[in-house]
Amino acid sequence: MIIKAPKGTDDITAQNSYIWQFMENKAQNLFENSNYKEIRTPIFESTELFHRGVGNSTDIVNKEMYTFIQKERSLTLRPENTAGVVRAYIENGMHRLPSPLKLWYKGPMFRYERPQGGRKRQFHQIGVELFGIQEAIADAEVIKLAMEYLNELNISGLSLEINNIGCPECRNDFRDKIRKIVQPGLNMFCTDCKIRYTKNPLRMLDCKNETCKELLDTDELKQIINSDYICNECSNHFDNLKNYLNILDIEYIINKKLVRGLDYYTKTVFEITGNNLGAQNAVCGGGRYDGLVEMLGGKYTPAVGWAMGMERLMAIMPTPESNKIKAFVVSNDINKALKLVFKLRSNGVSTDFDLLNKKFVKQLDKASKLKADYAVILGQNEINSGTITVKNLKTSSQQTIVEDKILDIINETTT
RNA sequence: GCGAGUGUAGCCAAGUGGUUAAGGCCCCGGAUUGUGGUUCCGGUAUUCGUGGGUUCGAUUCCCAUCAUUCGCCCCA
Numbered sequence: 001m002i003i004k005a006p007k008g009t010d011d012i013t014a015q016n017s018y019i020w021q022f023m024e025n026k027a028q029n030l031f032e033n034s035n036y037k038e039i040r041t042p043i044f045e046s047t048e049l050f051h052r053g054v055g056n057s058t059d060i061v062n063k064e065m066y067t068f069i070q071k072e073r074s075l076t077l078r079p080e081n082t083a084g085v086v087r088a089y090i091e092n093g094m095h096r097l098p099s100p101l102k103l104w105y106k107g108p109m110f111r112y113e114r115p116q117g118g119r120k121r122q123f124h125q126i127g128v129e130l131f132g133i134q135e136a137i138a139d140a141e142v143i144k145l146a147m148e149y150l151n152e153l154n155i156s157g158l159s160l161e162i163n164n165i166g167c168p169e170c171r172n173d174f175r176d177k178i179r180k181i182v183q184p185g186l187n188m189f190c191t192d193c194k195i196r197y198t199k200n201p202l203r204m205l206d207c208k209n210e211t212c213k214e215l216l217d218t219d220e221l222k223q224i225i226n227s228d229y230i231c232n233e234c235s236n237h238f239d240n241l242k243n244y245l246n247i248l249d250i251e252y253i254i255n256k257k258l259v260r261g262l263d264y265y266t267k268t269v270f271e272i273t274g275n276n277l278g279a280q281n282a283v284c285g286g287g288r289y290d291g292l293v294e295m296l297g298g299k300y301t302p303a304v305g306w307a308m309g310m311e312r313l314m315a316i317m318p319t320p321e322s323n324k325i326k327a328f329v330v331s332n333d334i335n336k337a338l339k340l341v342f343k344l345r346s347n348g349v350s351t352d353f354d355l356l357n358k359k360f361v362k363q364l365d366k367a368s369k370l371k372a373d374y375a376v377i378l379g380q381n382e383i384n385s386g387t388i389t390v391k392n393l394k395t396s397s398q399q400t401i402v403e404d405k406i407l408d409i410i411n412e413t414t415t
Numbered sequence: 416g417c418g419a420g421u422g423u424a425g426c427c428a429a430g431u432g433g434u435u436a437a438g439g440c441c442c443c444g445g446a447u448u449g450u451g452g453u454u455c456c457g458g459u460a461u462u463c464g465u466g467g468g469u470u471c472g473a474u475u476c477c478c479a480u481c482a483u484u485c486g487c488c489c490c491a
Contacts (some may be wrong), residue, residue: 003480060487079490116485123491127491192425192488261491262490272491279486283491307491311491317451330449332448360449361451363451364452366450367451379449
């Protein structure tokens with residue numbers, strides 16, 4: 001019986017690893033260039049971290065976590081990374097680092113869900129977190145960074161939706177108002193919405209059930225939603241954000257019903273969605289989580305961040321050009337070939353050769369199948385005369401030169 | 416967790432209740448012992464996801480199971 005990869009997991013193979021590397025390299029270059037530093041936290045954490053951090057009312061915590069007990073300690077494979085980063089922030093005393101602190105991460109996340117398009121049990125996220133800035137300028141920076149990254153990946157046709165769900169104070173008022181309006185007809189809502197009614201009535205607003213949608217389609221409710229129920233501070237924050245987005249020429253849609261599913265969000269929430277992604281169309285989600293550091297035992301620190309799903313990005317990203325080898329050494333003198341190969345490699349020229357010492361024609365064939373830029377021919381003729389032939393496999397032109405000049409040829413003509 | 420579709424080689428895929436299961440790509444070998452990417456020839460499935468049932472006989476029909484895809488839900 002052949003052992004297969006667990007349901008909802010995928011191998012990243014030699015055929016597609018270059019796509020991952022492409023995305024990761026772009027992320028690293030862009031984020032480091034913006035003074036974000038990479039952070040790597042454990043793949044598993046104490047289960048309690050997610051209960052307290054992500055929230056008990058969320059599906060993620062309630063039914064999607066991979067939890068196991070090891071020596072009476074309950075551990076969980078991380079379903080998302082903000083909680084872990086915040087934990088590390090507190091534990092390592094990062095509040096003493098120069099503020100604001102800007103972090104980015106990449107890596108696998110785990111959620112026990114039914115796999116479908118754009119949804120795996122092990123999936124990968126790239127994300128950023130910015131600590132220490134209260135003002136909306138931080139939200140704007142982080143959103144702009146997301147747009148820049150998507151742009152780097154040549155992804156277009158996306159739309160950005162933003163909302164402000166208020167701070168704990170004004171949100172409570174809002175919740176109460178919604179409850180009051182909805183309460184009389186509560187029986188007619190779907191079972192999920194009945195649960196949401198007690199746990200988090202905001203989530204009722206983006207229910208996709210048609211009946212619920214109709215029930216919520218009342219003038220009274222619209223008025224509440226569209227009125228700026230949020231307090232002055234939150235409202236100003238939202239105005240400032242919109243202002244910055246305008247300055248940055250970022251198009252956005254205000255979606256008053258946008259509610260992120262995780263409990264830690266405050267004020268700004270946003271989502272970037274793509275077409276052609278089926279039901280799982282969110283490629284980026286994030287927002288502000290001013291209360292989380294304190295909630296996890298640190299001192300109050302405002303923060304904002306986002307995460308992107310790499311598999312989803314990949315689904316809408318134009319496939320980048322694969323990595324190719326620059327030189328392929330063709331020779332039937334294996335000793336000399338070896339030396340030449342490693343000389344080229346140590347000079348930064350990606351090089352390969354035929355380990356089986358096959359016929360000349362086969363080696364050349366291999367070179368062209370690997371789509372090498374050059375065949376570096378070191379045959380009997382060359383050895384006799386102390387030269388090397390460099391053949392450009394695209395143009396089919398070749399020249400025979402002394403060995404010392406080989407790097408000149410290869411480096412000069414490729415640029 | 417619920418509903419629906421699919422499952423033939425590494426990949427794409429035709430096919431039928433009955434002796435040897437088309438074809439294409441990739442890969443390998445040869446034509447071609449120093450000039451490739453074109454062409455030509457040849458090779459690669461004791462077997463049709465797995466287990467069971469119906470049948471004289473199943474890859475084909477039935478059941479189960481697993482995997483996968485799509486939708487619900489949720490999220491990135």
